[in-house]
Amino acid sequence: MLIHIEDISKEYKRNDEKFYAIDHINLDIKEGEFLVIYGKSGSGKSTFINILAGILKPSDGSVKYDSLKITDGEDKKISEFRNKQIGYIGQGYTLLPNLTVYENISLSAHLYDKKSKEKEIEEVCKRLGIYKLINSYPKDLSGGEKRRVAVARALINEPEVILADEPTGDLDSENTVIVLDIFKELAESGKTVIVVSHDKDAKNYTNLIYQMDKGKLTRIS
Amino acid sequence: MAGRSFGTFRIAGKNIKAGNFKNVSIIILIAFTAFFLFGGNLIVYGMSEGLNQVRQRLGADLIIVPAGKGREISGILLEGEAGFFYLDNDLVSKVSETEGVKNVTGQYYFASAAATCCDSAKPIEIIGYDPDTDFVIRPWIEKKINRKLDDNAIVIGSDIDLKENNTIKLYDEYYPVIAQLDKTGTSMDQSVYTTKDTIIKIRRSALKKGFDFFSGEEDEIINQISSILVQVDEGSDLRAISRAIESNAGEVEVVEVNSTLNAISSTLNSIKEFFFVFAILFLAMASTTLFIVYYMCAGERKKEFSLMRMIGMTRAKVLSVVLTENILQGLAGSIAGLTAAGLFMYPFSALFNVRIRQPFAFPGVPGIVLLGLLSIFVTTFLGTAAGLLATYYVCTKDTYDIMREGE
Ligand SMILES: Nc1ncnc2c1ncn2[C@@H]1O[C@H](COP(=O)(O)OP(=O)(O)OP(=O)(O)O)[C@@H](O)[C@H]1O
Numbered sequence: 001m002l003i004h005i006e007d008i009s010k011e012y013k014r015n016d017e018k019f020y021a022i023d024h025i026n027l028d029i030k031e032g033e034f035l036v037i038y039g040k041s042g043s044g045k046s047t048f049i050n051i052l053a054g055i056l057k058p059s060d061g062s063v064k065y066d067s068l069k070i071t072d073g074e075d076k077k078i079s080e081f082r083n084k085q086i087g088y089i090g091q092g093y094t095l096l097p098n099l100t101v102y103e104n105i106s107l108s109a110h111l112y113d114k115k116s117k118e119k120e121i122e123e124v125c126k127r128l129g130i131y132k133l134i135n136s137y138p139k140d141l142s143g144g145e146k147r148r149v150a151v152a153r154a155l156i157n158e159p160e161v162i163l164a165d166e167p168t169g170d171l172d173s174e175n176t177v178i179v180l181d182i183f184k185e186l187a188e189s190g191k192t193v194i195v196v197s198h199d200k201d202a203k204n205y206t207n208l209i210y211q212m213d214k215g216k217l218t219r220i221s
Numbered sequence: 222m223a224g225r226s227f228g229t230f231r232i233a234g235k236n237i238k239a240g241n242f243k244n245v246s247i248i249i250l251i252a253f254t255a256f257f258l259f260g261g262n263l264i265v266y267g268m269s270e271g272l273n274q275v276r277q278r279l280g281a282d283l284i285i286v287p288a289g290k291g292r293e294i295s296g297i298l299l300e301g302e303a304g305f306f307y308l309d310n311d312l313v314s315k316v317s318e319t320e321g322v323k324n325v326t327g328q329y330y331f332a333s334a335a336a337t338c339c340d341s342a343k344p345i346e347i348i349g350y351d352p353d354t355d356f357v358i359r360p361w362i363e364k365k366i367n368r369k370l371d372d373n374a375i376v377i378g379s380d381i382d383l384k385e386n387n388t389i390k391l392y393d394e395y396y397p398v399i400a401q402l403d404k405t406g407t408s409m410d411q412s413v414y415t416t417k418d419t420i421i422k423i424r425r426s427a428l429k430k431g432f433d434f435f436s437g438e439e440d441e442i443i444n445q446i447s448s449i450l451v452q453v454d455e456g457s458d459l460r461a462i463s464r465a466i467e468s469n470a471g472e473v474e475v476v477e478v479n480s481t482l483n484a485i486s487s488t489l490n491s492i493k494e495f496f497f498v499f500a501i502l503f504l505a506m507a508s509t510t511l512f513i514v515y516y517m518c519a520g521e522r523k524k525e526f527s528l529m530r531m532i533g534m535t536r537a538k539v540l541s542v543v544l545t546e547n548i549l550q551g552l553a554g555s556i557a558g559l560t561a562a563g564l565f566m567y568p569f570s571a572l573f574n575v576r577i578r579q580p581f582a583f584p585g586v587p588g589i590v591l592l593g594l595l596s597i598f599v600t601t602f603l604g605t606a607a608g609l610l611a612t613y614y615v616c617t618k619d620t621y622d623i624m625r626e627g628e
């Protein structure tokens with residue numbers, strides 16, 4: 001799936017002064033590519049990822065997945081696309097607090113697809129080392145455990161694109177390797193993976209490294 | 222392991238369970254609203270219904286009593302006060318000759334002095350009617366039975382115990398009952414309607430038991446009545462007919478049933494008006510409060526809403542989760558409120574008859590069910606609308622912005 005990013009920008013106001021959190025980014029990302037985006041805090045990485053996920057509207061420009069424009073269009077179409085084709089892992093904690101781990105993953109798995117994915121849920125949870133937690137509620141999990149549940153949820157529908165905002169930030173090195181290995185495998189099987197990271201190890205997984213600086217994205221290797 | 226598919230209903234249920242305190246407060250608020258709405262309506266409706274029943278049951282346009290007794294008649298009819306007064310039987314034919322008069326019949330009142338005599342908690346009023354000319358009692362019981370009133374028929378009010386084999390016991394004797402009337406919430410519910418012949422029989426057995434509260438001798442009673450009930454031709458002038466009767470029949474007083482009932486009716490109307498104004502204020506307050514509470518909850522749950530959007534729920538689906546929560550809360554609250562209102566109202570209706578001296582009758586089962594459903598609908602709708610509006614208000618922004626605000 002080709003991601004076509006056309007001249008997107010996001011303008012915010014701070015102290016009555018406008019500034020660009022995203023400053024006119026143009027980029028095409030092809031199937032099977034594994035991008036790592038580095039950048040200082042506040043440089044616009046999360047803003048970028050969320051515009052790609054279609055949950056934040058850019059002030060200008062558009063993002064297309066093949067022919068589907070995610071930056072504006074019918075809510076139902078975009079929502080279904082996001083559920084099925086985008087595995088989004090947000091920066092904060094993103095689990096629904098009133099549902100168990102299993103229910104959180106299951107909800108996403110069965111939102112548009114009524115076919116039972118019990119087996120798949122079991123598998124991905126085992127792989128991420130959270131299988132014994134499936135009946136727990138998010139409040140009872142550690143930060144790293146919550147992160148891995150979010151990763152499991154992002155993977156469950158076998159999306160074409162992974163958008164991950166610091167997915168390894170609170171993981172130990174063992175789990176970081178597990179998660180990055182999964183991403184690498186996905187990229188090798190033709191999925192597109194975009195990871196925002198502070199983790200210097202991430203660059204060992206790909207040669208598509210970008211730097212975000214004041215809303216501008218530049219390739220550094 | 223938990224079931225695999227995951228409906229709106231289940232998410233809503235889990236959300237309600239998790240937000241315990243908030244939800245209990247919302248449910249209590251809705252319960253109060255439902256309690257007030259249902260209870261208040263039941264009172265107003267019950268009073269209207271009581272009045273209606275009385276109006277129907279009186280069935281006459283004019284009641285003729287001995288001069289000076291006019292003020293007692295409404296007490297006797299509606300409030301169960303004892304009163305004995307007598308007119309001459311011959312007056313019936315005199316009255317029926319008056320122009321504009323359609324039907325005339327005589328009635329004869331007794332009140333049993335002792336409650337212990339009979340199958341009733343309170344003293345029984347015995348009302349004698351004339352089966353040949355009666356036009357008052359027949360219409361109510363014809364709805365119940367398919368039989369002409371015969372000489373010995375006894376019809377009883379709703380508060381009198383009916384023995385098996387459809388009999389009642391008066392002074393140790395059993396009498397066959399052909400019909401029991403609906404409740405009116407007046408002393409009519411304590412009445413026994415029967416013919417003169419039966420009254421004479423009852424009197425004899427009462428005398429045998431040592432009760433002597435029937436004044437006069439048997440042959441006097443035969444020739445006496447207490448009041449004359451008159452139905453006039455449609456569209457005729459009641460005033461004129463009253464005056465004609467009064468000048469024709471001599472020492473009598475003519476009571477217009479409608480003006481007696483109108484006094485009650487105007488009390489009822491002011492209660493209704495008061496209730497209406499109060500209800501509107503109350504509902505406005507309740508819906509504002511609900512809106513504020515829901516708005517605050519929605520504010521707190523911003524992040525949750527945006528997370529649902531994030532995993533690919535449509536805006537409509539998120540709203541439907543919230544809608545389901547609101548409906549569940551609305552139903553729980555209004556059913557609780559209704560139950561409380563029911564428990565409160567039942568003893569209240571007795572109080573109404575005794576203390577406030579207003580005819581009061583609960584509406585029948587269909588009426589109560591309808592009123593209940595209406596109250597459930599209104600309160601659930603209020604809660605749901607307030608909840609949805611608040612949620613929608615919070616959710617119209619960009620998902621990511623909502624999530625950040627919610628952190
Ligand atoms: N809703 C908003 N209103 C105003 N400014 C905003 C808003 N959202 C983000 N910003 C600003 O935009 C800039 C980019 O924010 P963003 O969250 O994308 O940074 P980031 O690169 O993800 O940082 P971090 O590494 O700390 O997560 C920041 O300066 C931030 O303060």
Ligand SMILES: [Mg+2]
Nearest residue numbers: 045046047091
């Ligand atoms: Mg960020």
